[in-house]
Amino acid sequence: xxxxxxxxxxxxxxxxxxxxxxxxxxxxxxxxxxxxxxxxxxxxxxxxxxxxxxxxxxxxxxxxxxxxxxxxxxxxxxxxxxxxxxxxxxxxxxxxxxxxxxxxxxxxxxxxxxxxxxxxxxxxxxxxxxxxxxxxxxxxxxxxxxxxxxxxxxxxxxxxxxxxxxxxxxxxxxxxxxxxxxxxxxxxxxxxxxxxxxxxxxxxxxxxxxxxxxxxxxxxxxxxxxxxxxxxxxxxxxxxxxxxxxxxxxxxxxxxxxxxxxxxxxxxxxxxxxxxxxxxxxxxxxxxxxxxxxxxxxxxxxxxxxxxxxxxxxxxxxxxxxxxxxxxxxxxxxxxxxxxxxxxxxxxxxxxxxxxxxxxxxxxxxxxxxxxxxxxxxxxxxxxxxxxxxxxxxxxxxxxxxxxxxxxxxxxxxxxxxxxxxxxxxxxxxxxxxxxxxxxxxxxxxxxxxxxxxxxxxxxxxxxxxxxxxxxxxxxxxxxxxxxxxxxxxxxxxxxxxxxxxxxxxxxxxxxxxxxxxxxxxxxxxxxxxxxxxxxxxxxxxxxxxxxxxxxxxxxxxxxxxxxxxxxxxxxxxxxxxxxxxxxxxxxxxxxxxxxxxxxxxxxxxxxxxxxxxxxxxxxxxxxxxxxxxxxxxxxxxxxxxxxxxxxxxxxxxxxxxxxxxxxxx
Numbered sequence: 001x002x003x004x005x006x007x008x009x010x011x012x013x014x015x016x017x018x019x020x021x022x023x024x025x026x027x028x029x030x031x032x033x034x035x036x037x038x039x040x041x042x043x044x045x046x047x048x049x050x051x052x053x054x055x056x057x058x059x060x061x062x063x064x065x066x067x068x069x070x071x072x073x074x075x076x077x078x079x080x081x082x083x084x085x086x087x088x089x090x091x092x093x094x095x096x097x098x099x100x101x102x103x104x105x106x107x108x109x110x111x112x113x114x115x116x117x118x119x120x121x122x123x124x125x126x127x128x129x130x131x132x133x134x135x136x137x138x139x140x141x142x143x144x145x146x147x148x149x150x151x152x153x154x155x156x157x158x159x160x161x162x163x164x165x166x167x168x169x170x171x172x173x174x175x176x177x178x179x180x181x182x183x184x185x186x187x188x189x190x191x192x193x194x195x196x197x198x199x200x201x202x203x204x205x206x207x208x209x210x211x212x213x214x215x216x217x218x219x220x221x222x223x224x225x226x227x228x229x230x231x232x233x234x235x236x237x238x239x240x241x242x243x244x245x246x247x248x249x250x251x252x253x254x255x256x257x258x259x260x261x262x263x264x265x266x267x268x269x270x271x272x273x274x275x276x277x278x279x280x281x282x283x284x285x286x287x288x289x290x291x292x293x294x295x296x297x298x299x300x301x302x303x304x305x306x307x308x309x310x311x312x313x314x315x316x317x318x319x320x321x322x323x324x325x326x327x328x329x330x331x332x333x334x335x336x337x338x339x340x341x342x343x344x345x346x347x348x349x350x351x352x353x354x355x356x357x358x359x360x361x362x363x364x365x366x367x368x369x370x371x372x373x374x375x376x377x378x379x380x381x382x383x384x385x386x387x388x389x390x391x392x393x394x395x396x397x398x399x400x401x402x403x404x405x406x407x408x409x410x411x412x413x414x415x416x417x418x419x420x421x422x423x424x425x426x427x428x429x430x431x432x433x434x435x436x437x438x439x440x441x442x443x444x445x446x447x448x449x450x451x452x453x454x455x456x457x458x459x460x461x462x463x464x465x466x467x468x469x470x471x472x473x474x475x476x477x478x479x480x481x482x483x484x485x486x487x488x489x490x491x492x493x494x495x496x497x498x499x500x501x502x503x504x505x506x507x508x509x510x511x512x513x514x515x516x517x518x519x520x521x522x523x524x525x526x527x528x529x530x531x532x533x534x535x536x537x538x539x540x541x542x543x544x545x546x547x548x549x550x551x552x553x554x555x556x557x558x559x560x561x562x563x564x565x566x567x568x569x570x571x572x573x574x575x576x577x578x579x580x581x582x583x584x585x586x587x588x589x590x591x592x593x594x595x596x597x598x599x600x601x602x603x604x605x606x607x608x609x610x611x612x613x614x615x616x617x618x619x620x621x622x623x624x625x626x627x628x629x630x631x632x633x634x635x636x637x638x639x640x641x642x643x644x645x646x647x648x649x650x651x652x653x654x655x656x657x658x659x660x661x662x663x664x665x666x
Contacts, residue, residue, distance in 0.1 A: 128181050130205045138202060141195070144210040148244040154207055156187035159262060160246050164191030164211060164234065165253040170200060172253040175409070175416045177206050183260045191237060193230070211237065231331030232323045239316040242308045252302035254405045255394035256414050264391060265305050271353055271364045272312040275304040278396065279368040280375050281497035285386050289352030290365040292343070299339060301332050302394045303371055311361040315339070339363065374398045378408060378507050379485060380499045398507065399626065400514040407514045408507055410534040422543050424531060430476035430538060431464050431598040433457055440481060445493050445502045447631060447639070450483040451653035453503070454511055455645050457481065458625065462643055463601045465530055465621055470580060470608070471587055473596065474531035476538060482506035490632035508534070511641060513626045527616030538595070550594035556604055564589040580609045622665060631655055640664055
């Protein structure tokens with residue numbers, strides 16, 4: 001009851017005058033009745049006026065005063081109870097009256113306002129990864145037009161992060177967006193160069209705008225007229241956005257963000273432009289900007305940050321005018337040409353910024369160790385050696401076109417594939433390569449020792465491809481060890497001054513033509529296709545549980561009998577030099593197993609029984625291998641890998657000696 005009084009008084013202090021009047025009336029009534037009770041209890045029945053001298057009540061009789069006392073006590077309890085409830089009810093009425101007053105300006109059912117990042121993205125943009133209702137009609141194309149208002153819906157802290165592309169790069173774009181949203185960044189926009197991509201991204205809940213490019217939806221080759229058109233569209237976009245007054249972090253679609261870059265970029269508020277580069281030799285060993293005087297590589301426009309300063313706007317306009325005037329100029333070459341008109345001096349002593357272009361533009365070069373190229377990340381692993389955290393990865397310095405870029409990102413486990421990629425029909429096979437220590441580590445790193453090492457691994461891969469084809473499984477490629485780097489020009493084995501360690505695990509596209517391996521080829525000429533996965537596939541966190549837990553270890557043995565009975569540890573003993581019939585007979589019992597892992601594939605398979613299939617297989621895999629490039633002071637300096645090098649006595653790794661020899665091995 002005491003708590004009821006306390007709550008009542010607390011509510012009363014916030015009440016209107018009407019409720020104060022009610023409270024006062026009830027309290028006065030209680031006080032009067034209390035006085036009456038006390039007067040009745042202590043009224044004099046024996047002439048005494050002392051409260052202490054009143055006689056005790058009889059134990060067996062109930063006098064009239066006693067009866068009146070009981071009634072009055074009950075009345076007092078009732079009043080107290082009533083008062084408590086009046087207080088509580090009055091408080092509730094007061095609260096409802098306040099809510100009713102508020103409801104005149106806000107709807108009663110209005111939910112609490114969303115966080116700022118969720119509130120952004122109205123109109124045709126919406127929240128990221130939240131698909132529009134299926135029964136909703138897509139807004140007209142005009143709603144996706146490039147405007148300051150549309151960009152403003154996604155800007156945060158005056159920064160917008162943008163990429164662009166056509167439908168052929170849809171999976172790259174989704175990977176780019178996923179990395180940013182995983183970093184809790186929502187101020188992003190994707191420029192669609194064709195309506196097919198625009199519609200696809202809209203229905204996936206990805207913020208998109210129309211670049212009005214009317215681009216083809218297919219992949220474009222590097223250096224093609226369409227490729228140059230894409231470059232011009234990028235520059236036109238930059239020139240259009242800077243007048244909006246927003247900072248622009250412009251990205252190519254073949255890169256991914258591994259760490260939130262915005263705090264890093266904010267460390268250089270005076271920079272007009274911060275650009276990545278193709279630098280392969282470190283100029284710093286920490287996370288400061290590269291030393292501009294020591295940067296010899298091209299400024300790479302796949303990752304660069306623009307502030308809406310007058311100097312930056314002037315640069316963007318002139319750059320755009322140059323590309324429009326000559327459609328053969330590569331956008332990156334044009335950028336480097338005009339920015340390098342003047343280099344220096346430094347803006348100050350320690351920021352790393354320098355003056356460029358017209359002497360007023362302040363530029364900084366992002367460190368190649370943590371804003372990584374395909375070389376500093378995959379070949380040198382520079383960030384690992386320097387114990388730094390990478391911010392970005394751009395798939396430059398790679399081969400085999402778009403397929404090579406995709407495979408590189410998969411090797412790094414930073415590409416987002418759909419679930420079915422990780423659970424292919426028929427299952428997978430993998431194997432552990434066997435490499436002698438002397439072949440890997442002993443002796444000098446020469447062209448001869450490099451090819452000896454790679455050819456030894458290639459022969460095992462050839463056997464594994466045959467087994468995968470026979471069992472209709474997808475081959476998980478092994479990591480490939482190389483002694484020498486691969487480039488487009490002659491070099492002594494590695495780039496001088498780089499941090500390339502020898503030997504190193506080289507990307508698959510250093511040795512194999514990944515684009516050919518993934519290409520559909522006529523089965524009547526090349527036999528059935530053979531699916532492949534990257535060497536890191538089985539370590540990928542996206543691998544589903546049903547694949548991780550379904551393994552068969554196969555141990556090759558000499559002279560043992562073929563059997564489908566596994567040991568107590570679950571391993572299967574399988575004889576070396578088995579033929580096609582033996583493989584089919586034994587492994588047909590394990591069709592439900594997701595992954596078959598061979599301890600080795602050396603001398604595992606004697607070849608296909610059908611000579612026609614054998615020939616088609618050979619015709620296919622001969623095309624899988626590429627070139628090594630390049631020997632110094634030789635023209636040509638490239639050397640072809642040969643899948644069947646071991647069948648050619650006296651084979652040596654030498655460049656083509658005549659133009660007639662300059663072709664892949666037959």
